[in-house]
Amino acid sequence: MADFVDQVVLHIRAGDGGNGCASVHREKFKPLGGPDGGNGGRGGDVILEVDPNTATLLDYHRRPHRKADNGKQGQGSNREGANGADVVLPVPNGTVVKDAKTGEVLIDLVGMGTRYVIAQGGHGGLGNAALANSKRKAPGFALLGEPGDALDVMLELKSVADVALVGFPSAGKSSLIAALSAARPKIADYPFTTLIPNLGVVTAGETVFTVADVPGLIPGASQGKGLGHEFLRHVERCDMLVHVIDCATMEPGRDPITDYEVIEAELHAYGKLEDRPRMVVLNKADVPDARELADIVRADLQERGLKVFTVSAATHEGLRELTFAMGEWVAAARAARPVEEPTRLVLRPKQLGAATFAVRKVNDNLFQVTGEKPERWIRQTDFTNDEAVGYLADRLERLGVEEELVKAGATAGAEVVIGSMDDGYIFDWQPTLNAESINSGPRGTDNRLG
The missing domain is CATH 3.40.50.300 (P-loop containing nucleotide triphosphate hydrolases)
Structure with missing residues (x-):
């Protein structure tokens, strides 16, 4: 068995966000207690950290699959789910992190104590208490947690010697x-x-x-x-x-x-x-x-x-x-040379839900919608709950997706794919589903979905 490894492919996955909770407050003499479902917890991150006591990548050669904990589901009484625990992976000083598929250098880890979040945990879903508003006072649904990042990276050690x-x-x-x-x-x-x-x-x-x-x-x-x-x-x-x-x-x-x-x-x-x-x-x-x-x-x-x-x-x-x-x-x-300090990483995370999206006409009866917001909303939607699907339709309409579909030539019954053509969500578009029709049926249903 080798006792020194200076190159290894690591399969990592951050934790998934916990689902939000759909709950209604129940208490004696309070028949209309209102929604009290808590939000789901955030999934744990996978973090690489330069450790002075680590000299080889042998441990990752033996155990190349690493996963952070998932966030816990929200609960009633406005109790939020616990966040998933982060996984901190110690690496030697001088480790270069590359994308295993493209070979692109992601980060060069030099300096004791340098930390880099290689995979971010998914956001927890909102509970129905957070989704309530003046028009939807007691939502019968909650949002699902988002999946954490999953990727393969190559760790390559370049010895740091004088x-x-x-x-x-x-x-x-x-x-x-x-x-x-x-x-x-x-x-x-x-x-x-x-x-x-x-x-x-x-x-x-x-x-x-x-x-x-x-x-x-x-x-x-x-x-x-x-x-x-x-x-x-x-x-x-x-x-x-x-x-x-x-x-x-x-x-x-x-x-x-x-x-x-x-x-x-x-x-x-x-x-x-x-x-x-x-x-x-x-x-x-x-x-x-x-x-x-x-x-x-x-x-x-x-x-x-x-x-x-x-x-x-x-x-x-x-x-x-x-x-x-x-x-x-x-x-x-x-x-x-100046004193070596841990690399100062300036993190500029993407704005969640950037408004940009695009509608592409694939053929006369097939249209594709891509964009950070619509694709993220698809991941958050529980498609077994009609009210959740109606809420998704309202969000897409407010974003302007329906208007762009009409401009692209879509008609009622046309197939619309949100996301990639390989694994995106496909549905038959009905332009009558708009935000003006407010749901007034039982919780968990939407009268527009008949």
């Missing part, structure tokens, strides 16, 4: 991070021993920083070869890149200069990393031939403006100088 170690497979990056810190990654003498980034905490005097051991890169990594995209995204947030070069490799066509140029070409092709400072570590100096080769190529690398360190992860030679050099760069980078 220094990234990059290089070919088996260059000694895992051995180096094990020698510099308390991290204990898997170390073996074969390519791609490291398949997940390992993070280590390194101390250089008063500077404490993190180092990421990025899995080995090969030619073509920027195009995804050898899981290159999965590995390279962990480099994006690092402040500094350290090339770890194997000076003891016996592979044909490989030498320190060529290795450096190949990895640099892949980093350049991947993009977003041009401004990162670089240094070079010539590793495995404990091997005699490797030390000689390191002495030969040092001048060439320094002429390119690079700081070069000859080290041995096995004997710890040169590690102190390397550690303090990295610490000096990290301290300078931290001093130059």
Whole structure:
């Protein structure tokens, strides 16, 4: 079983709003107590929150379906239903949230404590007490709660470290991070021993920083070869890149200069990393031939403006100088940037019930009505209750839907779809259903629906 997951598809659903209650107050000696049905509770939200104690997306790999609680139904005596509990999902710092279907980036979660409402709970339905007015004094119906948001998102973790170690497979990056810190990654003498980034905490005097051991890169990594995209995204947030070069490799066509140029070409092709400072570590100096080769190529690398360190992860030679050099760069980078704070999210929710709607003539006998208000009203209507259906007809008439249908050429008996053509609500339109005919029948009925 994997113990590190940096990409996962999460299926989330916010809670549905509770239904409103249709109730009439009943009390001795008060035969006309009036409506007292309470409103339904709001459904719970699904919230992503950056948590310093979370380092992987493993929990969501094992349990990818998450749902918030529904709101409770309203009750008589003007008692409102309880709101559904929110579900807060902790994610690591540096998590990118994308739409699983389109790939659109929804939010980049950086900064401890940052919160983002990824799925909003549905609104609770109004009880009949809230629906009463001077003309409809005792409604025999209530509105249904609205469904909560449901969507699939992809969570993608980009490691947040100060220094990234990059290089070919088996260059000694895992051995180096094990020698510099308390991290204990898997170390073996074969390519791609490291398949997940390992993070280590390194101390250089008063500077404490993190180092990421990025899995080995090969030619073509920027195009995804050898899981290159999965590995390279962990480099994006690092402040500094350290090339770890194997000076003891016996592979044909490989030498320190060529290795450096190949990895640099892949980093350049991947993009977003041009401004990162670089240094070079010539590793495995404990091997005699490797030390000689390191002495030969040092001048060439320094002429390119690079700081070069000859080290041995096995004997710890040169590690102190390397550690303090990295610490000096990290301290300078931290001093130059503002203090990291939780991302300030400005929420601009849509206005509920925006008045815009559209009527489209599909054919001579079929018309489609789309718009936030009409579609929302359809979701709120209990179609088993005639009075509720009459109330919907009144709302649509006041909005101007009937007038627009007439302009579009609709006649009595024409089919009208409110919403999408696939799953919208279909009914036979009768223009005689208008707000001028006030219901005077028993509660729960509407005399216009005969």
